[in-house]
Amino acid sequence: MEKEAIAKVFMEPESPFTTRSIGFPSLAEGELLVKINFSTICTSDLHTFYGRRQSCSHSVLGHEIIGIIEKMSTEDMFDYYGNQLNIGDRITWTIYAHDPNSINAKKGYPQKSKALYKYGHEQMNDAYQLNGGFASHCHLRKNTTLFKLPKNLSNLEAAPLNCTHATIAGALRLAGELKNKNILVNGVGMLGLSACAMAKEEGAENVWSQDIDPKKASYSLKFGAKKAFIYGESEIHSATDPDGGIDIIIETSGNPEAIEHCLKLLAIGGTLVLVGSVFPQRDLSINGEYLVRNLLSIKGLHNYIPGDLATAINFIKKAHLKYPFESLVGKTFNLQDLDEAFATAQNGGYYRIGILP
Known part of the structure; x- marks a missing residue:
């Protein structure tokens, strides 16, 4: 079994991504390690990389992600609907981990809770390095809302769920x-x-x-x-x-x-x-x-509540054959070619560029 992950690290705007090998993390209570299946480059990733908005350096960008559960902190973990989660399940998740006891979360705005942790937007530290989609693995924190993905959805259809569609x-x-x-x-x-x-x-x-x-x-x-x-x-x-x-x-x-x-x-x-x-x-x-x-x-609206992601998944599950969502991922690159992928996405012509880890 693998012991290390590979990540493409964002250093500063318009600077080439740095390839880094990262040891698998020790999981705290309520955490998971996911092996990434597929991710897509969102417009907000382009805003960050090309300096149109301020973001953390030394971070792993990418938040439109799906993956396979590789490691769990405990066997008793459940998705949004209360379904038991198991190693090998293909999942998506909210683009953030939130504090359910914060004032804003109790008001119905978990996406604005104190100490919100957003995947693809946070600076790397010793405890949390695999925090975005442009890597081989992603380390999910406690109070990230998880969803098992329907088997009838392709990776190309499913990856943008937790951002665009939600x-x-x-x-x-x-x-x-x-x-x-x-x-x-x-x-x-x-x-x-x-x-x-x-x-x-x-x-x-x-x-x-x-x-x-x-x-x-x-x-x-x-x-x-x-x-x-x-x-x-x-x-x-x-x-x-x-x-x-x-x-x-x-x-x-x-x-x-x-x-x-x-x-x-x-x-x-x-x-x-x-x-x-x-x-x-x-x-x-x-x-x-x-x-x-x-x-x-x-x-x-900035970000969304977990129920919105549930709505989005149900929508795509029912409508994915009616509308050509899969075609919106116009080109796919390997993770090692992430710089070329970003240049292609920036030049336009595709709604989404896909990344294979």
């Missing part, structure tokens, strides 16, 4: 009832495509999409969008008003100008949910009177 499940939860509502998804990268399909499956009357890239906008039609608009070119109101206007907008781009534009598209009583604003940006210009008179709501 985040969208959380955004739609905040949006409220979707049945008979008109939904616009602004920005149809990976998050947006997930939002189109999930909103469609949850009973939205109409799902529309909008993007600056005509190819991305067009591709959203394969994921449940009824009509696609080009940002700055297509007239949305004339197309949507006959159907009652736009009730909910899921905004994934994070662009302040796009957010301000979206507010003006909402019908009376509409809700705007922000999920893409996760990098430094200017303040928004919002008119309070306009919000009040039009009964508008703005909500933000």
Whole structure:
């Protein structure tokens, strides 16, 4: 049996990853060691690597991960549903370990609990070095919510579950009832495509999409969008008003100008949910009177609650043959070629790049 793991360590922005051999950790109570099956490069990984946001150096990036349980601290370990976990189970997990006794966790915001530990975002230390997806193994801490993966999901379909799809499940939860509502998804990268399909499956009357890239906008039609608009070119109101206007907008781009534009598209009583604003940006210009008179709501989601990941897994389990999610991982690299993989992801052209450990 292996005694060492291999990790690609992030040192500083745009600096080549460093290959490091790391001895297997001693597991504390409630911890696991997972042998990584597959991981994908998320846009937030690119933000970190290319210096668009501040993050810890000497860390293992990557949080869209699935793996096989290789070692457990005790035999009595269970997943989110109370199912017994065993060595050899293929699992995914929340992108964080949280303190269930913290004030925010008790309020229903475990993703904002004190001393939150986020995989793929933390600095390495003596006790926790295998803390991200771009490695052969990942060391999971206590109070990480675990899920057995359905056998009918491929690695390519399953890897983005604990970030992309769980985040969208959380955004739609905040949006409220979707049945008979008109939904616009602004920005149809990976998050947006997930939002189109999930909103469609949850009973939205109409799902529309909008993007600056005509190819991305067009591709959203394969994921449940009824009509696609080009940002700055297509007239949305004339197309949507006959159907009652736009009730909910899921905004994934994070662009302040796009957010301000979206507010003006909402019908009376509409809700705007922000999920893409996760990098430094200017303040928004919002008119309070306009919000009040039009009964508008703005909500933000950062990360998600464990129940959102459960929703995402159930969604992909049921819908993975209906929508081409597997095709979104456009190219796969071996872990040893991680630098090339990041360069390819940064150049665009693929929704996700996969990494084989």
